[in-house]
Amino acid sequence: MWLEWTIATKFLREGRTQTALIMVGIAVGVSVIVFLSALIDGLQDNIIERTLGTQAHIKVEAPDEVNQVVPLAGGTMQLVLEDKRAQRLRSINNWQQVRDTLDALPEVTAVSPLISGPAFARRGSTLESVALMGIDEVRYQKIIPIRNDMVAGQFRVGAGDAVIGSRLAWDLGLRVGDKLRLDAGQGGDSVVNVAGIFELGVRELDSRYVYLDMKQAQSLLGLPGAATVIDVTVKDIFAADTVAQRITRLTGQKAESWMQTNGQLMNALKSQSLSTRMISLFVAVSVAFGIASVLSVSVVQRTREIGILRAMGATRAQMLRVFLLQGALFGLAGSVVGGTAGYGLVWLFNAFGPRLFQIPVSPLLLLAATILATVTGVISAAIPARRAARLDPVVAIRHV
Amino acid sequence: MSEPSQEVLRLQGLRKSYNVGMPTEVEVLHGIDLRLARNDFTALVGASGSGKSTLLNVIGLLDPPTAGELYLLGEPTRGMDDASRTALRGGAIGFVFQFHHLIQAFTALENVLMPLMAARGKPRREDIDTAQALMAEVGLDKLADRKPDQLSGGQQQRVAIARALITRPALLLADEPTGNLDSRTAADVFALFRRFNRKFGCAVLLVTHDSRLSDACDRTLTLADGLIVSDQAARQSAGS
């Protein structure tokens, strides 16, 4: 390889202008790919982080209630006018057992059973509809670390204490230590003490959630001993789908992953990733054509020199490698320059951009870009390199 | 020094056609028989288009013959693959072309080393010494680090001769090596061939249109329309 390396680098150095121009082209392409990928990755991580900051990765609920239709004898036909059943609030059967099963799954990091149902919150003559959340405080904190989002008081439920969202507190004019009357319709009705106020930054939650002790919520909702939902978090958020399916199989309950609940979001993220990948692909393809055309021109320009080298004892394989190596060097050097430039762009974005989020740049992305560009360089060089290898030395030497 | 009668090259009924299988097929060499011995210093002359370059390229294993047999150092070369042809050519043959064909990206010394680098990679210390000695022999030791375009035509041709000799070939082929040099420079370059023929005992086959040069050779082959029509020894042996 020594000779190939020597010839390749000398050829590149001799064709300085060509080399510099194509290098700039490759560098621009690579920096666009690096910056765009980093930007989109950062953006998506940020969106997912925000979304999952306030919800469980998987929600396990009792299966939907459906009408039982008597199976028909063969050959008969039946017209059914079916009244769909209302999905009343009901407990997961044997939820303690389900909870223990989930606890034992290796992919699962936290499990939190809770009872959740609708109610009215009243203060004086003001009425607000709220969602009662009867939780096991310790377990729930592992799903949503709400303790970090308190704006007043403390996160403390049980013994008549409740924690409410900041918008609800505003709507009802409540402060820590104030009393609040909760009415769940089923005859349950009690007065709780506001122990703390949280703000998650999601309007729906801040204006509706009322956290209570599980026992108190059960009695308010008229479902003693019940849990209507089990919240679950998993290690790999993108495996939530498969884990949810597994949970359904294992427990017979309905399990919905965050990906299903946020179908819209997932779609948006997927199309975003797809378009990023398409842009990267097309940039890479045009860079590849750039390398191929520069090397093709170079083979024509150097036809006579290739002929002389062959007459001096260089083999076809050596000539092939000389040009493949030039392609690889284009890719490698271009991607090092382009990767650095892309890194610079990310840094500028983080330092002077809109500052909505930070783009992290993983060294892995740079490494991948470098390897990919080098491989692309070799592939693009394949056609010109074959042309060079196939040149007939006699014809090549006569070439002027 | 080896025995003078030792055979370097033998051609038997050698034929060469271009564009084989096409309507434009044309036979350029019509059956050449030829023997070259070590120490032979031979001129190849003939009208333009008679097939001199073609014959040289075939002998130099750059172009395979269409028929006949070519023995190089006693080895038959029919049906050799590219790699072994390249290896045999690299070891046995040195080439000098009309247009001093040096490679611009390399210095004069690196050009001289090229056949060795092609065969075995990075040159060793003693290879570089050999190349420098050859550069000194052609009178260019001071210009070893220059690029070809910083040398005159005659100087470039001397570098090409040094390059052809670096592998100590048994046969040196030269296709109009003095074709675009003035007559004084041409005489200098010719003298170099003479000197290396004596010093290294390599056979020289030299194409030229210059009758003064061909007269100074030991033997003159005349090619006409793809056949050797005369093979004459020089009037007085230049070797004595």
Ligand SMILES: Nc1ncnc2c1ncn2[C@@H]1O[C@H](COP(=O)(O)OP(=O)(O)OP(=O)(O)O)[C@@H](O)[C@H]1O
């Ligand atoms: N690649 C080719 N295809 C077809 N015909 C060719 C080819 N190369 C050479 N010829 C023909 O072969 C004949 C011999 O050519 P060659 O180059 O060997 O002549 P030459 O004796 O070296 O002439 P000159 O003194 O002008 O260099 C010519 O008629 C030429 O047209």
Ligand SMILES: [Mg+2]
């Ligand atoms: Mg010729």
